[in-house]
Amino acid sequence: MxxxxxxxxxxxxxxxxxxxxxxxxxxxxxxxxxxxxxxxxxxxxDRHWQNVTGQTLADDAGEPIALAMDSGSWGGRSLADEVAAQPELKGTGMVGIVGSTTAATYNTATGAGSVARSSFPANQSYVAFPVVAGAYYEIDIEVGSILGLPIRPTTSGVAIIQPSSSGGRVKYRIASTSTELVLTAGADTTVSFTVHSLKRVPGNHSTQTTxxxxxxxxxxxxxxxxxxxxxxxxxxxxxxxxxxxxxxxxxxxxxxxxxxxxxxxxxxxxxxxxxxxxxxxxxxxxxxxxxxxxxxxxxxxxxxxxxxxxxxxxxxxxxxxxxxxxxxxxxxxxxxxxxxxxxxxxxxxxxxxxxxxxxxxxxxxxxxxxxxxxxxxxxxxxxxx
Missing domain, CATH: 2.60.120.200 (Jelly Rolls)
Incomplete structure (x- = not known):
């Protein structure tokens, strides 16, 4: 023994x-x-989802589980309570620009901002949040355009998610693949948005995309x-x-x-x-x-x-x-x-x-x-x- x-x-x-x-x-x-x-x-x-971006709960019999969140370090707390205990990161957003286009705006207190592009990826403005590569984050976001707001790992990377006004205000649980989450315009236009909250969700979460x-x-x-x-x-x-x-x-x-x-x-x-x-x-x-x-x-x-x-x-x-x-x-x-x-x-x-x-x-x-x-x-x- x-x-x-x-x-x-x-x-x-x-x-x-x-x-x-x-x-x-x-x-x-x-x-x-x-x-x-x-x-x-x-x-x-409260912590298993039908999609890998954590939008629809898998809480009824027969529903597929694409994302099952690890609560090992949560100390018995619910997902909502664990997220509430994490530092708020929406105030860390920084504006940037690539090429020549309309400048981005961002209010670190309210989370309200806008980004624009005239061509992708050569001419666009963006808002970037520093994150830990490989970590999971819950973002509570509202987008003012049907054309969408791709959230990318870099200014030219493949979008992790693309919220739009058709979804209203939505919470996503997403894995970062770089040291930034970058908000960019989804078309050659200006897109407004509000990041109501951005917080890390600790854990070794499990996924299945297939x-x-x-x-x-x-x-x-x-x-x-x-x-x-x-x-x-x-x-x-x-x-x-x-x-x-x-x-x-x-x-x-x-x-x-x-x-x-x-x-x-x-x-x-x-x-x-x-x-x-x-x-x-x-x-x-x-x-x-x-x-x-x-x-x-x-x-x-x-x-x-x-x-x-x-x-x-x-x-x-x-x-x-x-x-x-x-x-x-x-x-x-x-x-x-x-x-x-x-x-x-x-x-x-x-x-x-x-x-x-x-x-x-x-x-x-x-x-x-x-x-x-x-x-x-x-x-x-x-x-x-």
Missing amino acids: LGTGNAIGQTALYAGWRHGGGVDWQAWAAGLTAAQLLDIDYTKT GASQPARQAGGVARFDGTADNLLTSFLAQAGAMTLVYKGTVPATLAAVQALMGSSGSSANRCWLGVNTSGRLCAGVGSQTESTIVGTTDVRGKTIVAALTFDGSTVSLFLRLDGATTEEYSAAQASTPTTSVPFRLGAMNSNGAAGAYAAIDASSFKAAHKVMTYAQFMSIAARL
Whole structure:
């Protein structure tokens, strides 16, 4: 069995015992940063969207999930409360001009402005907001023209979104692909707009742009992955040190091949994933070790489970909660370390950028953290999921 973990984990564990007899996931993960955490929770209905730009909620059964937001660092807050707690960025907008055209205007207090162009991209004015490349932002915007207001990563880049007056006032949740979000005119004219708010949304959010590969929300707070193509790609990366992966959801009654619940793999010696084998046993890949080595003992086919893979650089363990009982399914020496550059997929494994080993599951939640979990902590956390 693994050791007792770090001091932060123990403090949280003892605090949990004092306030109700155990520790939950949030208490256990306290002190970790957004980059060190992943928590995709389908029991929540305010953070999963039918489009990758986060306009239409996927909150009813049968609706596709193109964007599932990670709440790992939100401390139990709703999306609205998490965004409300973030610094307001609309006041950081700066006007600029390319070539010769009508100058842009922007009021940093009210968010009202205008941009123009006479040709693209040679002659245009713009308003640019400095952002963190790869981060997600919620922009609440209103555009005064049917011709639209493309928001680009650069003055000449492909538009991330193009709000227009036909949509009225809209909130988008978008990923930045550079160090700027640039508001430009959508045609050879002048376009007015108001940025009511611009705020960062912390997390390693997950997306799927291909409609046929999007999981679908089901009744009961789960997302259904079809085992053929469905998967979501996160920005969460494993580290070479301590790691924990936790899955809550169903396991198929029949498995013709190994199915990866979540994780990634670099080269053959850089694995970090949790799955189920054809005999219905939990299995995993860690570093150079494969599912033939890291394998559990309990048949979970057709069951709803909570499963965890955890390791600390010296020991790898698999934990299981099934029908109210917990077991340590595997514990042995760790051979090598996982990839730290290939992000996790959910409902599949991300093998050097390619999805594979798809899982046919109804997932309630996927969680991961840069921290080792003890068996005692798992018993407490799993009972509360």
